[in-house]
Amino acid sequence: MATDVRNVEEKLDENLLAALPEGGKVVSVTPSGMSDYCNTFRIEVSMPDGSSQVFFEKVANPETKLMESAWTSENTTYEFIPEHVPRPVKKGSYKFRPDRHFFLAEFIEMIEDDIPRPESYMTAIAALHSRSMGKSPNGKFGFPVNTRFGNLEQDNSWTGTWEEYWTRQMKDFLQREDAAHDGEHHAELERLRPLFFEKVLPRFLRPLESDGRSVTPCLIHADLWPGNVKYQTDGETVCVYDACAMWGHNEVDLGVFRNPRYPLGKPYLKEYWKHVPISEPEEDVDSRNTLYMLRNQILLSTLYPHDHKLREIVVSNMKLLVDKVEAEEAAKSGPQTSTYQSRL
Template sequence: MATDVRDVEVKLDDNVLAALPEGGKVVSVRPSGMSDYCNTYRIQVKLPGGGSKVFFQKEAAGEEGRELMEAAFTSESTTYEFIPEHVPRPITMGTYKSRPDTHFFLADFIDMVEDDIPDPDAYMTAVAALHNRSMGNCPTGQFGFPVNTRFGDLEQDNSWTGTWEEYWTRQMKDFLDKEDAAHGGELHEELERLRPLFFEKVLPRYLGPLESEGRSVTPCLIHADLWPGNVKYMNDGENVCIYDACAMWGHNEVDLGVFRNPRYPLGKAYLKEYWKHVPISEPEEDADSRNSLYMLRNQILLSVLYPHDTKLREMQVFVSSMRLLVDRVQDEEAAQSNPQQSPHL
């Protein structure tokens, strides 16, 4: 057990100290980064043999806080299992001895370069390593995760499911329900028109072929929140650190949706780099549409998290993406029923 030698009135909780190096002395605790959903700290410990080590801690209160810490620990632990060179080592999660309603997650602290977005090679080498190493290693062989994880503080239903189309359809229905609730049930006429077409036409069209005519989707571990805020260069300026996963076992291409989102300065160069390491799922000709489909998840959840940012919905950021997919499928259907008619572009 470590000891807290700081000259402060409120010291680290005993259960946190028990998880730190035996005989270590806590010499510094200060806020680390920004989070809307929990408190974060950087803990410096002087080691008994000389030198020091730094740790990262999250804390949150109540049952929601416990679930948030469990989601973080399980996501980071599973991701670390496959790419330990890119993920801060998770140590433990637990509950404060002094405050039984407060819960924590503890990991190694990694110094990172805050301002630079890693280039496509560094960024996608780490992502591809996660997918390639975990492919086919899901403990159940199904789609889901042992716990419900969090995008921000939004719960993601990860109930184990046998087919990818069923899993993703359930998630999209849940996400759109959350988006409605975040906006107070305010009717969005265009979204209401598109929603049934999206579920009746778009999802079967682009997910069904992945699991038909002898094809199948092999679950791999996906991070599910690979925006640039969660992928940084380590201090060497060459290797990247990936953190804050809301992990699930799913179709690897889900992780590529964020790279299409115009909200982030990423784009085609990152996708091209990824495909150097991982083959495109069949049917390959649907890859671009699947990428748009998976981008929708990120756009919808951002609209849930930030309902007062009107451009995320009212300027139809995700509604326009949904319309593009619906139009694409309807044009394809029209072309098949009337081969003489050129599809709308």
């Protein structure tokens, strides 16, 4: 167990000290980063040999599931890309405040204000997907625990087909988005929602698992916005953290790169495709990218319901997909109608 030698009234909890290196002395605890749903700290420990070790603590009160999500997600991503993920150390609850729950990991120094270049950013993501491809523990889509996007719980119940899994998630997310807006009437969203499930999802998900094709689950991070991917201090290797992991279709992780909210875009997608092949049918990849982007936009609209622009972005992209499918349907039916009429 480490000891807290700081000259402060409130020392670190005994269970947290027990997770720190034996014989170490806690010399500083400072806030680290920003989080809307928990507190985060940088803990520096002086070791008997004169060296220092630094740790990152995330603590929530009384949200146990948030820490379970962080622990399981980070452990699983670390298993496949340890060079890019801070090593998880411990999760637990405080001894003297059992309603406070913590997640402890190694602290990695990062360059805060520099978005990694496409080759650095996508090398880590491609490595995560490639190394984990086909290694889902039961061959299904899902995750051992329900993970969190912000404070929104994600239902990761194991499912045998990708279309079924993603359809269930989208129904759940859109229901919660509606609840977050207090059931506020939005005529266009209400028109589009049933068409999205009846037409869009079958059109762009079902072909992935038809005509001899299949989706092999891989581990996806599911929240790869630039705030969760930073250069380490070498300015070359990226650090990837704050996953809300799941075993799913690798292209889900690419949705965020299309989102105009972030300064990423096509160069990042092109870099990724150098390492990982596009799923078949390849001609649908752009529409699937928009479809997967919608997940992030729906969740943001749920987290920040007072920002009405976020909801309009959801509606705009949902309409884009519905219009595309209906245009395809019209194109298919048009020639048949003309041929029939010409025979009369």
